Amino acid sequence: MELKPATLAGPTLAGTALTLIHAGRAATRSELTSQLGVTRATTGAITAELRDLGLIVVDSGPGGGHQGRPSHRVVPDPEGPVALAAQVHPDGYAVALVGLGGVIAARRAWHAPVPADPGLVFGEVAEAAADLLRTSRRRCVGAAACLPTAVTRPQGTAIRALYVGWPDGSPVRELFAAELTRRGVAAPAGFSAVNDVNAIALAEHRHGAGRDAGHLLVLVAEHRGVGGGLVLDGSLYTGSTGLAMEAGHVSVDPYGRPCVCGNRGCLNVETDAARFLESAGRELPAQGPILDEAIALLRDGYQTDARVRQAADAIVERLGLGLAGLINVINPDRVLLGGMHGALLAVAPGPLREAVARHSPWGHGAAIPVEACSLDDAGLIGAAETAWQPVLDNPVLIRSLPD
Ligand SMILES: [Zn+2]
Missing domain, CATH: 3.30.420.40 (ATPase, nucleotide binding domain)
Structure with missing residues (x-):
């Protein structure tokens, strides 16, 4: 499945709210209200919906606000769903589960020579990723791999993977998706593959020095x-x-x-x-x-x-x-x-x-x-951003997650 692009209409209002919370740009309901430019009642309805979807926690304790009136804190649910991120580089691998806010919930990395057969590579990555997911018992929204090669869009092909010796035109996104699916990992928001420095750039923009x-x-x-x-x-x-x-x-x-x-x-x-x-x-x-x-x-x-x-x-x-x-x-x-x-x-x-x-x-x-750059593991966090994107555009998509 190709990563779902944002709809022509752009993100929903709930999606914009979730993105603001996710990127740390709104920590309270009153900050959300002012950034969204809506009434307090609308913000209340949106945050209640995001909470009911299991994406955020609304903390009724004082979180700032104006004129002595406390505003509710809004933060990503620390027990909420995660995106599965994988990284392959010429010296080894890493896999991680990444929650909203770019928070790494679990991570495993190891040095190893990378086989010239990309199927073997993604088999090894998928095995570790599926194990991490089973252990965490968190729900998975989607999965993305960041790779040391340019990846075509929308096909998800590595035309020439110069540093890992894979055959020209390797269908890396399909291979990644197939190996995860074979191990029972479902990704309702899709499977994607992204160039590693593109992933780093996206992570730094949302959560780091950018x-x-x-x-x-x-x-x-x-x-x-x-x-x-x-x-x-x-x-x-x-x-x-x-x-x-x-x-x-x-x-x-x-x-x-x-x-x-x-x-x-x-x-x-x-x-x-x-x-x-x-x-x-x-x-x-x-x-x-x-x-x-x-x-x-x-x-x-x-x-x-x-x-x-x-x-x-x-x-x-x-x-x-x-x-x-x-x-x-x-x-x-x-x-x-x-x-x-x-x-x-x-x-x-x-x-x-x-x-x-x-x-x-x-x-x-x-x-x-x-x-x-300021983030450790920016490649993994950035890959997770691409996996999270369909949910950030339209949070109700999360309803299609299996329990
Ligand atoms: Zn050159």
């Missing part, structure tokens, strides 16, 4: 390579077929290193964790978490090891050039850097922001904030 940004650009040096995501007015920008924002394949050096895409000098190969480790004179581990090693080396060695600093500064320069190009095209109001790029910003904030400004036609004039 809150309230209108045009949020996210760039992440992940386990392998570099990816990008763009959230426009709260929704992922995916292009015409889901393949947009492959920012990792922006070239910053036509004579640079060859990239898996066939070009040279892409951000993917000039600013990723492997490039940094090699430039710093470290051997790449044959198997294992390259990303963790690169981040640890940056944090520990930037101030004390000249070779580490030189390698990091060279990446800062290339990243600044690529980032400026993206900013010039998109004109975002906030930029977030994640993975190793976030760590780079933490150790060299001045040089990185300076490099961006140097390559911008507006110099420092545009003054776009460049900050670090």
Whole structure:
């Protein structure tokens, strides 16, 4: 089943209310009333409906309010339904149950080589996910997998899964859905598959450092390579077929290193964790978490090891050039850097922001904030967002959940 798109009419009023509560933008009934622009009676009816659906808790204790009149707190029900999120990356897997509010209720992660047969991959993921769900006894609204590859929309196909060696055109969403269904996991709101950095961007927008940004650009040096995501007015920008924002394949050096895409000098190969480790004179581990090693080396060695600093500064320069190009095209109001790029910003904030400004036609004039991603497990949380979306658009959909 394809992820149900929002209806042409947009989310229902109850959906808008649930989204505000979910994203932490309304903590009381009075805040909901003012944000929805409706009467207190209408808000009362909506919150009662969301409570009866098992989605929120309305706490009659004082929660603020005006002129000494307390307003009821409204929060996601901590025992409510969950979305099932799975993540596959070149060094392993993670699965999680994620409630409203982006709260991870249960999580399991493990390092393992990822088989070249995607059916085996999703079988392993589905086994762990089904077990997590059985143990938690929470109801499941939908399931989504975030993957280190672009995924087409609406088909859910990985045209070329460059980092995990899956066959071209693998029907990843179908495979994920089939393996979960085989293990008895029902997902009334649908099964979906999403690119990992797109998932991170969505999670950061709703629950992290990207809150309230209108045009949020996210760039992440992940386990392998570099990816990008763009959230426009709260929704992922995916292009015409889901393949947009492959920012990792922006070239910053036509004579640079060859990239898996066939070009040279892409951000993917000039600013990723492997490039940094090699430039710093470290051997790449044959198997294992390259990303963790690169981040640890940056944090520990930037101030004390000249070779580490030189390698990091060279990446800062290339990243600044690529980032400026993206900013010039998109004109975002906030930029977030994640993975190793976030760590780079933490150790060299001045040089990185300076490099961006140097390559911008507006110099420092545009003054776009460049900050670090703030969430742990943003990939899982973002995948869960896509699974939750149909319910956030229309909460009564939850009625079709099996008990
Ligand atoms: Zn490339």
